[in-house]
Amino acid sequence: MRTQVGILGAGPAGLLLSHLLHLEGIDSVVLEDRSRSYVENRIRAGVLEQVTVDLLNDTGLGERMQREGLVHHGVEFAFAGRRHRIDFADLTGGKAITVYGQHEVVRDMIAARLAAGGQILFEARATAVEDIESERPRIRYEHEGEVRELACDFIAACDGFHGIGRAAVSDGLRVYERHYPFGWLGILADAPPATEELVYSRHETGFSLLSMRSPQMARLYLQCDPEDDLKNWPDERIWAELHTRLEVGGGPAVPEGPILQKSITAMRSFVVEPMQAGRLFLAGDAAHIVPPTGAKGMNLAVGDIVVLARALAGYFRQNRTDGLETYSDVCLRRIWKAQRFSWWMTSMLHIFPDATAFDDRLQLAELDYVTGSRPALQALAENYVGLPFG
Structure with a gap:
């Protein structure tokens, strides 16, 4: 099988990338080693930043979120026998967060991709990523009892901390970690x-x-x-x-x-640098983990994908490579700020x-x-x- 972008993982990062590429007229195939039922019912935290909410709304993924999500204009801190409300709306010019489960976001994305004719192969176990330094990288995978191959122009590893994507380039990565x-x-x-x-x-x-x-x-x-x-x-x-x-x-x-x-x-806190090698790009948990105190996990993955989708669109539509070349640096600036914030919140409250x-x-x-x-x-x-x- 042949496509423009091969995507490992049908979590929020992989599905959002496939959706954004579709809006740009770019083909992709998503490979997910779990079943659709498992993916749609995998419970994860669901605090969405304002920028994430705006993106989902702007790209046609926010209809159900707008009906069922819980919009919060602040949070409360309790310590030393007293309580203090932090008014986000007042402090940020009206911005808020939305509580909407990650599995609900995934369900919305899967529904949108399938409705648009997108290719998501569930229970497709990727076994190898090859030739990432060439112009035709490949993903070998097992699906429906057969060993198959996906040839593509680029590979996006959105397959989580334990996926094979990062392992394909582990020798050249710098790892920063705290437990x-x-x-x-x-x-x-x-x-x-x-x-x-x-x-x-x-x-x-x-x-x-x-x-x-x-x-x-x-x-x-x-x-x-x-x-x-x-x-x-x-x-x-x-x-x-x-x-x-x-x-x-x-x-x-x-x-x-x-x-x-x-x-x-x-x-734990975890970051790898760089987030790219040849024509393979790491995104989401494949590249970074944050402690949950700052509510940044899925939002950081969304940020990676926005940058990557723009870079790929620049390449396929205008033959530009600058976005691809700077992908890691651009993402890491935001990632390290989120790491700092999550570390600070964790250190202050535990x-x-x-x-x-x-x-x-x-x-x-x-x-x-x-x-x-x-x-x-x-x-x-x-x-x-x-x-x-x-």
Whole structure:
């Protein structure tokens, strides 16, 4: 099979790239090793920056998001027995974030691609990426019991942290990485959220976050040991910790309900440079991971794809190569700013195992300064609602 752009992975990055290329009249084929059902029901965080929301709306992908997404004009910080609301709309000229599950974004993108006749091959396991330094790179893959080959002009590796895309160029990459000494215990509960906006709480027993999937479904997180066992977290203990960490400073009671899902996720920062080799380009989790505190994961992937789609359009429509040559540098400027913001939010709000009393007082002073200074609040809000793409 032959196409202009071969895309590894049918997550938000790969699907968005295929959609944007379609709007430019450029052919692509998406290879995904999982089933369509698995991809559409893979639950991930869903806080969308204003720039991501605008892009989805502008490119015809936002109809259902506009109906079902929860628009938030601020978040709340709770610490030292008090609460402070950060008003994004006031601080950023009316910008906001939207809570809309990543799996919902994926469903919308799949529907749009299939409706337009796009080629998405599910349960197509890529086994090798070859000849990326040539003008005809290839992807070998297994589909419907046969070994096949996809020849293309360019390859976009949007296949996640464990995909084969980055492995194809791993010898020439510089890796920057940090592991944090804590993780997040996340739960999905059949209970209404205690508040209409996200609450970030720094408590002496650990960080917690109140989020939501819908007005009837709460998504909640607790700082924990990344090596802990879920057996040590029965429902009763989870609710007790949530009450302790979130109901501070006169905050509302956290409604309880059946816990539908629970999992523990380790936290890390990861970046590879450069994000390109020959005619292969890395995007999304294949190139970078951020701790979830800053809500940047999927938004960073979207930013990569906007830059890559523009570069490919310049090549195919105007025979320009400058966008392709600078893809990595342009993306990395935004990625490192998001890494800084995510690291800063994580460091300010979590209790570190080896922290001293001095460290504790510094954290509280940082929170007190940020919530009491309009310029500091503007910097936080500007980063949270999303820096411009490219």
